[in-house]
Amino acid sequence: MAVSVARVARALTWLLLFLALDGGTAWTAQGASSIAEGIYAAAPPRLLQIRTLVANAGQQASIGSGFLVSADGLAITNYHVVSQAVLEPKTYRLEYTAADGSRGELSVVGVDLPNDLAIVRLAKRDAPFFTFDGAAMEGSPSKGERLYSMGNPLDLGFTIIEGTYNGLVDRTYNDRVHFSGALNPGMSGGPTVSAEGQVVGVNVATRRGGQLLSFLVPARYAAALLQRVREQKTPPDLRAEVGRQLAAWQSALYRSFAEKGFRSTALGPYLAPETVAPWFNCWANTNAGATPRPRASINSINCKADTGLYVAPDLNTGAIQIDHSYVKATELNQFQLATLLTQMSQPRLVGGGPFRKWYTPQRCHEDFVGAAASDRPPLRVIWCAQAYREFEGLYDVALIAVTQDQGSEALVSRLSLQAVGYDDAVALGKRFLQSVQSSK
Structure with missing residues (x-):
C-alpha cells in the first residue's frame, strides 16, 4: 500500500520529537506546545475575524472567523457566519479584521448550505x-491524531486550541468530524489543522x-x-442559490428516508x-415513577433525526421526528x-410568532380512518401543514394518529417533517398510518 508523503513527514516529526525528549518520554505538554x-506563529497573516455589520448603523450584529485559501483573496468561513449578509444584503454588510491587523470589506461569492460553508473574497x-x-x-486521518483549531472566540483575540481527531460522527445525516477541543462562539469558520499546519476541517459547532x-x-x-467558485463564470444570485x-x-433527505422505510x-x-x-436517535421514557401517582400509565418512544x-x-429546518405514546387508563x-x-394529540408546528x-x-x-384490515385499528387522524413563504413547494407537516379501538388504552403516534415537498409528505404519511397496527 502506498504511503503518502504527508504521513511519512508526520511520522518523522513524532520520531524526532520522541528522540529529543528527556528520559524517552514519547509525549509531553512541552512537545505539544x-x-x-x-x-500559530505562521498563522496570523492567514486568519480572519469576520464581522456582520448593520449597514446603516455600522455596528456589529455577529462575529465569526475565517481563513485564506488562495493568494488572490479567497477565504473560507461558515455559511451561518455570513448568512445575514447573504439573505438581506441591503441591511447587512461584511467586514474582516486579520490577525496581522489589516482590515477591509468582504463579499460572498459562493455558499454550500448543507455543509454550512461559504467562500468570501477580500482585496488582499x-x-x-x-x-x-x-x-x-x-x-x-488517523483517529487520535492531535489537531489544532484557530479562531477568535468571544472577540477576545485570535486563539489556538489543541484537541483530538475522533473520526466522523455516527448517526448524523450530514458528515461532521468529532473534535475533542474547546470551540467557542466566534471560532465558527476558523481552520482546524494537522501538525503540519494543513487544514483538516472547518470549525462549525460545539x-x-x-x-x-x-x-x-x-x-x-x-x-x-x-473549486466550484473558481469554475463559475458569473457570480450567483446567492439568495436564489440558498433556495435551490x-x-x-431536502429532496435527497426524504428520498433516503423513504428508501429506509419503517419497522x-x-x-x-x-x-x-x-x-x-x-x-x-431513539429514547424511551415512562411516567411510572411520577409523583403524585399518575391516573394513566404512559410509555413513550421519541426518535429524532440529526x-x-x-x-x-x-430559521433552522430539516428536522424529522417520530413519537409514540402508549396510554393505559388506571x-x-x-x-x-x-x-x-x-x-396529547395537539399539533405542534414551529410557525407563528x-x-x-x-x-x-x-x-x-381532522378525520377518522376506518380499519382497512383486521390488523389495523381505526384511527383519528390530524394533518397540519404550513408553507414556507420564501421557498416555494416546501412545507412543515405534522401528522398525528390516535387509535380508536379500545376504551381504556390507546396509541398516540406523531410524524413531524420539516422542509418537505407536498408529494413526499403525503406518501410518507400514508406509509406511516399503514404501519400503525394491532399486535393481537
Whole structure:
C-alpha cells in the first residue's frame, strides 16, 4: 500500500520529537506546545475575524472567523457566519479584521448550505494561505491524531486550541468530524489543522451540555466549494442559490428516508412504526415513577433525526421526528381518557410568532380512518401543514394518529417533517398510518 508523503513527514516529526525528549518520554505538554507555537506563529497573516455589520448603523450584529485559501483573496468561513449578509444584503454588510491587523470589506461569492460553508473574497493579494491536508481530503486521518483549531472566540483575540481527531460522527445525516477541543462562539469558520499546519476541517459547532464536544466540517467539502467558485463564470444570485440548495438537499433527505422505510416496535397491544435510517436517535421514557401517582400509565418512544439545517439566524429546518405514546387508563373513565388523548394529540408546528416572516399560517384537517384490515385499528387522524413563504413547494407537516379501538388504552403516534415537498409528505404519511397496527 502506498504511503503518502504527508504521513511519512508526520511520522518523522513524532520520531524526532520522541528522540529529543528527556528520559524517552514519547509525549509531553512541552512537545505539544512547541508544535502549537510553530503553527500559530505562521498563522496570523492567514486568519480572519469576520464581522456582520448593520449597514446603516455600522455596528456589529455577529462575529465569526475565517481563513485564506488562495493568494488572490479567497477565504473560507461558515455559511451561518455570513448568512445575514447573504439573505438581506441591503441591511447587512461584511467586514474582516486579520490577525496581522489589516482590515477591509468582504463579499460572498459562493455558499454550500448543507455543509454550512461559504467562500468570501477580500482585496488582499499575494498573501500566505492555508492548504488542505492530503489524508483529510481522502477522508482517512488517523483517529487520535492531535489537531489544532484557530479562531477568535468571544472577540477576545485570535486563539489556538489543541484537541483530538475522533473520526466522523455516527448517526448524523450530514458528515461532521468529532473534535475533542474547546470551540467557542466566534471560532465558527476558523481552520482546524494537522501538525503540519494543513487544514483538516472547518470549525462549525460545539455541543452544549457536554465537555469538549466540538464538530468540524470535513476539509474535502471546503475544497470542493472552492473549486466550484473558481469554475463559475458569473457570480450567483446567492439568495436564489440558498433556495435551490435547500430544495435539492431536502429532496435527497426524504428520498433516503423513504428508501429506509419503517419497522415495527411493540407498545402495549400495538405495533408502532420506527425508521431504520441510521441518523436517528431513539429514547424511551415512562411516567411510572411520577409523583403524585399518575391516573394513566404512559410509555413513550421519541426518535429524532440529526438532520438540522441552518438557513438563517431565526430559521433552522430539516428536522424529522417520530413519537409514540402508549396510554393505559388506571384511574380514568373513558371520557377522562379521551380528554387526555386530545391534549396529547395537539399539533405542534414551529410557525407563528417571530417565525411568521418564514411561514404561512398553519392549516389542519381532522378525520377518522376506518380499519382497512383486521390488523389495523381505526384511527383519528390530524394533518397540519404550513408553507414556507420564501421557498416555494416546501412545507412543515405534522401528522398525528390516535387509535380508536379500545376504551381504556390507546396509541398516540406523531410524524413531524420539516422542509418537505407536498408529494413526499403525503406518501410518507400514508406509509406511516399503514404501519400503525394491532399486535393481537
